[in-house]
Amino acid sequence: MTNTHKDALFILMKSLSKSEKRQFRLYVGRLGVNTDAKFIALFNLLDKLTEYSEKVILQSGIVKKQQLSNLKAHLYKQILVSLRMNPVNQNIRIQIREQLDFATILYNKGLYKQSLKILDKVKSVAVDHEEKNIAYEIVELEKVIETQYITRSISSRADELAIQAKELSTANVLASKLSNLSLQLYGLILKMGYVKNDDEYRQISAYFYRLLPEIDITNLGFREKLWYFQANLWYSLLTQDFISCFKYSKKWVDLFEEFPKMVGIHPVFYLKGQQYLLESLFLLNYYSKFKEARTKMMLVIEGKKFPKNDNLCTIVFLNKYVSALNQFFMQGDFEAGIDMVPELLRAIEKEKDRLDEHHIMVFYYKIACLYFGKGDHKNCIHYLKIIIQNKNLVIREDLMCFSRVLSLVSHYEAGLDYHLERQLRTTYKFLLKMNELHVVQKEMIKFLKNLGNIYPHQLKQAFIDLHKELKKYEHHPYEKRAFLYLDILSWLESRIENRPVGEIIRNKAKKIMR
Numbered sequence: 001m002t003n004t005h006k007d008a009l010f011i012l013m014k015s016l017s018k019s020e021k022r023q024f025r026l027y028v029g030r031l032g033v034n035t036d037a038k039f040i041a042l043f044n045l046l047d048k049l050t051e052y053s054e055k056v057i058l059q060s061g062i063v064k065k066q067q068l069s070n071l072k073a074h075l076y077k078q079i080l081v082s083l084r085m086n087p088v089n090q091n092i093r094i095q096i097r098e099q100l101d102f103a104t105i106l107y108n109k110g111l112y113k114q115s116l117k118i119l120d121k122v123k124s125v126a127v128d129h130e131e132k133n134i135a136y137e138i139v140e141l142e143k144v145i146e147t148q149y150i151t152r153s154i155s156s157r158a159d160e161l162a163i164q165a166k167e168l169s170t171a172n173v174l175a176s177k178l179s180n181l182s183l184q185l186y187g188l189i190l191k192m193g194y195v196k197n198d199d200e201y202r203q204i205s206a207y208f209y210r211l212l213p214e215i216d217i218t219n220l221g222f223r224e225k226l227w228y229f230q231a232n233l234w235y236s237l238l239t240q241d242f243i244s245c246f247k248y249s250k251k252w253v254d255l256f257e258e259f260p261k262m263v264g265i266h267p268v269f270y271l272k273g274q275q276y277l278l279e280s281l282f283l284l285n286y287y288s289k290f291k292e293a294r295t296k297m298m299l300v301i302e303g304k305k306f307p308k309n310d311n312l313c314t315i316v317f318l319n320k321y322v323s324a325l326n327q328f329f330m331q332g333d334f335e336a337g338i339d340m341v342p343e344l345l346r347a348i349e350k351e352k353d354r355l356d357e358h359h360i361m362v363f364y365y366k367i368a369c370l371y372f373g374k375g376d377h378k379n380c381i382h383y384l385k386i387i388i389q390n391k392n393l394v395i396r397e398d399l400m401c402f403s404r405v406l407s408l409v410s411h412y413e414a415g416l417d418y419h420l421e422r423q424l425r426t427t428y429k430f431l432l433k434m435n436e437l438h439v440v441q442k443e444m445i446k447f448l449k450n451l452g453n454i455y456p457h458q459l460k461q462a463f464i465d466l467h468k469e470l471k472k473y474e475h476h477p478y479e480k481r482a483f484l485y486l487d488i489l490s491w492l493e494s495r496i497e498n499r500p501v502g503e504i505i506r507n508k509a510k511k512i513m514r
Contacts, residue, residue, distance in 0.1 A: 332506030
């Protein structure tokens with residue numbers, strides 16, 4: 001039996017709103033012959049199911065097993081055609097593409113003048129909205145038609161189209177190079193996280209500057225600037241240059257403020273820019289700017305003018321909850337964060353078919369950190385266990401590594417240390433395998449391993465010594481990354497001062513809020 005969450009048709013069906021289902025039935029019912037069509041019967045059956053079941057479909061008698069795959073494919077296509085006709089989905093790119101299709105139909109009928117008229121008009125729209133790939137296709141079709149529709153202005157017209165094609169081609173090649181670099185750097189972030197040493201820093205820097213094309217930023221259009229800022233942002237994140245992260249994420253967001261109509265045309269990129277602006281402010285611990293930027297973002301995305309669709313709802317969900325959790329961490333308000341956890345888990349369940357595994361694991365890690373800050377180590381361990389038992393190493397390796405380290409600390413704090421020696425060994429091996437064993441982790445593992453040899457009256461001094469040793473690496477270019485995932489120093493201070501870790505972090509937050 002096909003898994004519910006892997007059946008594409010069923011997932012698509014369950015994503016439809018009531019109005020979209022009504023429109024589909026109107027669309028397929030426009031011809032009387034469709035009234036009893038098998039694909040409509042399958043649609044109605046799937047609409048009633050809460051879980052996908054091939055057995056139920058076959059028992060209904062709608063279709064035989066040999067024909068089911070073809071029938072599902074046909075229904076899937078008809079739903080997409082219906083959705084394409086929905087005004088809600090008529091964004092500028094679809095509208096331009098539709099006009100290009102109309103022009104192509106007219107050209108195929110030999111109506112060259114009418115085709116050229118549509119192409120000339122829609123080309124201006126495409127260029128104005130930075131849809132230069134489609135604009136290039138339009139120019140290429142114009143060139144084909146002009147060779148068959150002879151006019152007195154063919155000479156000047158040929159030069160004009162040749163220049164336009166060259167300019168658009170150059171812009172598209174540049175955008176492609178920048179977008180390729182941006183995507184490759186983003187892939188490195190997901191795979192390896194931040195650079196770990198000088199060798200990795202040199203490799204990443206050489207890679208970045210080798211692939212970064214020479215540009216004059218004053219001559220770039222919106223699209224090219226967007227990819228340029230993105231590529232620089234990913235490079236800054238990889239190299240832990242958080243000041244540059246803020247610089248380029250701010251430029252990214254400012255670009256949309258310079259071209260406000262692009263917010264509605266490219267809302268995904270607008271949201272991504274806001275996401276990384278907030279993340280950079282979080283990494284810099286700049287609370288007042290973070291709060292201001294988040295408030296501004298929420299006003300825009302909750303406004304009536306901001307586009308609404310399923311994809312955007314998922315990205316808005318990510319921005320809303322990740323930034324909310326980060327704000328709780330900056331404030332040291334773990335209780336408020338934990339109060340939000342049930343709501344967050346319901347939202348994750350609702351969005352699970354659209355969320356990738358990486359983002360879900362990040363949420364679990366942040367939830368675990370909330371419980372750690374609150375001192376609820378059993379719940380902390382519960383969420384870390386979900387990450388640690390995930391065998392899909394596509395998710396960020398650094399997230400896996402720090403989950404294991406935090407789990408060790410939580411097991412110790414919860415008094416669940418009867419398997420601590422085995423956990424220490426497996427964590428040590430895992431970190432070696434992932435090439436993640438650095439000074440902070442080494443010192444933590446060594447400390448936990450030696451706890452059994454420390455007398456109770458020596459424990460406080462042991463915590464003081466470890467804190468003194470780790471404090472040296474708080475601002476180290478590569479070791480500081482450990483403190484971004486796990487506030488070990490605050491935990492040690494809580495043990496030294498015999499105060500809750502949440503209280504320590506809140507007091508620090510009050511001092512640095514600005």
